Amino acid sequence: MTDRTILVVGTYDTKDDELNFIAEVLKGQGGGVLTMDVSVLGDPSAPTDYSKHDVAAEGGHSIAEAIAGEDENLAMQIMAKGASALVARLHREGRFDGVLVLGGTMGTDLALDVCAALPLGVPKYIVSTVSFSPLIPPERLPGDVQMILWAGGLYGLNSVCKASLSQAAGAVLGAARAVEPPRRDRPxxxxxxxxxxxxxxxxxxxxxxxxxxxxxxxxxxxxxxxxxxxxxxxxxxxxxxxxxxxxxxxxxxxxxxxxxxxxxxxxxxxxxxxxxxxxxxxxxxxxxxxxxxxxxxxxxxxxxxxxxxxxxxxxxxxxxxxxxxxxxxxxxxxxxxxxxxxxxxxxxxxxxxxxxxxxxxxxxxxxxxxxxxxxxxxxxxxxxxxxxxxxxxxxxxxxxxxxxxxxxxxx
CATH class of the missing domain: 3.40.50.12030 (Uncharacterised protein family UPF0261, NC domain)
Known part of the structure; x- marks a missing residue:
């Protein structure tokens, strides 16, 4: 039995090991996990709960369309649109309690849209190689987003990046357990x-x-x-x-x-x-x-x-x-x-x-x-x-x- 479920989002074609490590840490702490693949070209080592095809379709597009454009930026914007819509719907349906998104600059661009699609009070964590960077304009940051620097994590697992990834997993699960969402019982x-x-x-x-x-x-x-x-x-x-x-x-x-x-x-x-x-x-x-x-x-x-x-x-x-x-x-x-x-x-x-x-x-x-x-x-x-x-x-x-x-x- 698990008390809170965390949605883990990332490009499983290139960050499969890191994302699976996060999932294992969450499960080891008694949390439930849902997985969402936002990659375009490759495939994960095992099926995710929500595939890249599910993500693209939610935004009214397809993976074939993303590939045909031959533009990495355009492809990721297609995935960002679909991921944001899918995450918002899944939250309305009560499928998860918090979200953790992993990425470099491309993944962070998508992560900001995903987190912005969720209301204040939903724990939202971004693990990024550009956390706290001036690359991120203030207008892209949701009001209660949390960011953790993905130190030493550009390619492959190591003891340095595991420290960041495990902290992020514990942080989002702890936040999902502890959060008191806005009550809305008074105007x-x-x-x-x-x-x-x-x-x-x-x-x-x-x-x-x-x-x-x-x-x-x-x-x-x-x-x-x-x-x-x-x-x-x-x-x-x-x-x-x-x-x-x-x-x-x-x-x-x-x-x-x-x-x-x-x-x-x-x-x-x-x-x-x-x-x-x-x-x-x-x-x-x-x-x-x-x-x-x-x-x-x-x-x-x-x-x-x-x-x-x-x-x-x-x-x-x-x-x-x-x-x-x-x-x-x-x-x-x-x-x-x-x-x-x-x-x-x-x-x-x-x-x-x-x-x-x-x-x-x-x-x-x-x-x-x-x-x-x-x-x-x-x-x-x-x-x-x-x-x-x-x-x-x-x-x-x-x-x-x-x-x-x-x-x-x-x-």
Whole structure:
């Protein structure tokens, strides 16, 4: 008897020994195993539970078609499409509890699609020769994916790569046993923020919203947090969105590698989810603290947050660009949007007398928001700072009005 079943995915024509080793480790720990072959040219040493023909067919293609294209990249995209569709269906049918995908660059490309097809809360592990590599753009990473570097595993089994493979097998099985998937027993509000040093509204808002019967998930808007936030927004997981830390929009606009992708601040709107927006830390561009300042930001004031992260203070012109970028993204929203504009500043460091205070830059941002705000967005100006109690009170006033109007269902 087994308590949890893990789906093992990989190219069994070239990684047969490694994939079978993973399966044996899982079985040795009392786990069940399903196998899926995503290779194109060769065959496994023994039949898998889901063959390469099953995978291709699930995506509306065939192995013959993948081979006929005479293009390795095209062939793997055919397999990625089929594998993603098949994995999603098998999960809906309750066939497995977690997934482990093995690959080099080709297999990792497919693995990212496979993991993205599964909802948050399903344990998903990728063992890859390019784990943690800049080859992987942040927008390809699912919100709760786990990656393990496949050290020494490019070709054949050895004691080095067995250490990685066995850890991965134990990790995914342990996660499948321990995971508490999102309950969905209370409507969920998605909120973005940073730590309490710079933004503090969540301290007042979280208990107030929970007292109204809602669950609140606060996402750290430093690239990957924004990806998780956008992933759930795309799924329609949120009853409402309180996106108060849109700094990732500016990071992406200015070419920072700390990006949540080009679709940041668009998925809730596309799903018709009601949104309250505010410009927390809108004036800062984060970059990797141990790397050189991006060329387009050289010469601007810098705040060193820690050894990993530094922030560049935007110029007035860049703040105008930021305002236009947010307005452009919000203009496509299908649900109601309220933009709360605190006239006294958007982070603790920009208060008068603070180290990043810039009255001219703040005035430029406010002016551009007034000029560029699209017709579908309600702009509410507050004679307050974003960390003042008046800001949190304004948020709750808007939210309670939505509840009374039926825009957001009562919890």
């Amino acid at each position: 969920l509000i998605g909120m973005t923020s940073f730590g309490k040093t710079v933004l503090r509204y969540m301290v007042a808002l979280k208990p107030a919203l929970e007292a109204r019967g809602f669950e609140v998930a606060v996402f750290h808007a430093t690239g990957m947090g924004g990806r998780a936030f956008e992933s759930l927004a795309r799924e329609g997981a949120f009853a409402a969105v309180m996106d108060f830390a849109p700094q990732e929009v500016g990071n992406h606009m200015m070419g920072s590698s700390i990006s949540a992708g080009n679709d940041r601040m668009t998925n809730a709107g596309a799903a018709g989810v009601p949104q309250i927006i505010a410009p927390g830390c809108y004036d800062l561009v984060d970059f990797v603290g141990w790397q050189a300042v991006p060329p387009k930001l050289e010469g601007q004031d810098i705040h060193a947050h820690n050894r990993l992260l530094s922030s560049v203070l935007m110029t007035p012109d860049q703040r105008r660009q930021m305002a236009r970028a947010m307005c452009d993204k919000l203009s496509g929203a299908r649900g109601p949007v309220v933009f709360l504009l605190p006239l006294l500043g958007g982070n603790e460091w920009d208060r008068p007398g603070g180290p990043l205070h810039d009255a001219e830059g703040l005035a430029a941002f406010i002016d551009e928001m007034r000029a560029s705000c699209p017709a579908n967005v309600t702009l509410l100006e507050l004679d307050a700072h974003i960390n003042d109690a008046a800001f949190a009170e304004a948020v709750l006033s808007v939210f309670d009005g939505w509840i009374d109007a039926g825009t957001v269902a009562r919890a």
